[in-house]
Amino acid sequence: MRISELVERTGVPLATVKFYLRQGMLPPGEAVSATRAEYGEAHVRRIGLIRALSDVAGLPLGRVKDVLDLIDEPGGEAADQGQDGGGGLPDTGLPDTGLFDALGQAVAALPPYLEDAQPPFPRAEAAIAAIGQVYDERYAAVAQLERALEAVEAGGIPMTEERLHVYAAHLRAMAEYDLSRMPEDGGREAQLGYAVLGTALYDPVVAALRRLAHQDVAARRLGAPPPPAGAETPKGT
Template sequence: MRLAELSERSGVSTATIKYYLREGLLPPGHQINATTAEYDEEHLRRLRLVRAMIQVGRVPVATVREVLGHVDDDSLPRAIRLGAAVWALPQVPEPDADDEFVQAAHQEVTALLDQLGWQNAKRLTSLSPAYRSLVVGVAALRRLGYDFGTELLTPYAELMYRTAVLDLDNMEAHSSQQEEQIEFAILGAILNEPVLQALHRLAQEEETTRRYGLE
């Protein structure tokens, strides 16, 4: 397809597509002559991914470029490509290592991983933004006087593991191609997490009404 058709099918203006091409967010099209290039379904799929990351996820262009670099690096094993791509998304800042609540949260989260038997996750704690986010959250709760320790976290973690299994099952059902699977996982990190959060809140509303009624 030509640029105009790519624009029409994606809903992205030709000017924006040209900008994405200049920034390296889209691979160049197949050059027909000095002024014309052809694009295919892979360009359309990548364009939709880029658009979702920038418009919905509010991910900066430089970060999008970094994420896509990991997606396209087929020299890495799939788990590493997937992890590196998701880790490149915007994350919480590094917590203050000298903060007593952060130190206590590190101990709680490490104990949680041990209890769950998540040794792969434990080996990646120095790199994982998810580990860092959990530590920040637990530290904030402890600072407010809530002892959200291993006993309370374990059932939540077990539910999240079942969710992760569903995520990967859906990813594998979506495509057998590693690149498409990783793109699907990135979209999941950007789009699916707000959906899960909304479902969580709806479930809370439902259970609250069942327990206490509306009066």
């Protein structure tokens, strides 16, 4: 397809497509003449991933390019930068496919931002070790967990070993479910887009469902009868 067709297929303005090409975020088309290039489905998928990472997940374009570089060249310069603290994985036993480095960089860029947080994270590391998970201490979620555990301690409801294991078991089941539905076709771009968008979009869903579950369990424990089938549940109860 011509670049005009690529613009029509993706809904992305021509100027933006050309910007992606100049920045190396979008690979060049196949030259068929001195002034014309042909583009294919891979270009459509790549633009879709760029827009998903930038528009939906909210990653800055600089980080989006780093992620794309890790997909294209798992052992390249972007991966080396990741090993120096940009989100790449050290020797943790995880598969060295480039997808994990890219996912680490992508998710690390999602809010809440913790760029000032530096290891060690003693509370988080102890909790993760207790449930036996493999992790990278530079992954943004480790710093987030450290601050969250510090907050629950300060609030007088510290994380107990029992609560930790109950939470971990259910959250792992959710992760297993999510990743079992990762697309098998479309390559790393499709897998990365699924994983990052799933994290960005479903975190608020999980939080809301947990709060609603608390409301339901509390009401039942206090003896409130369940609402009749099809009846509207009163708000604030």
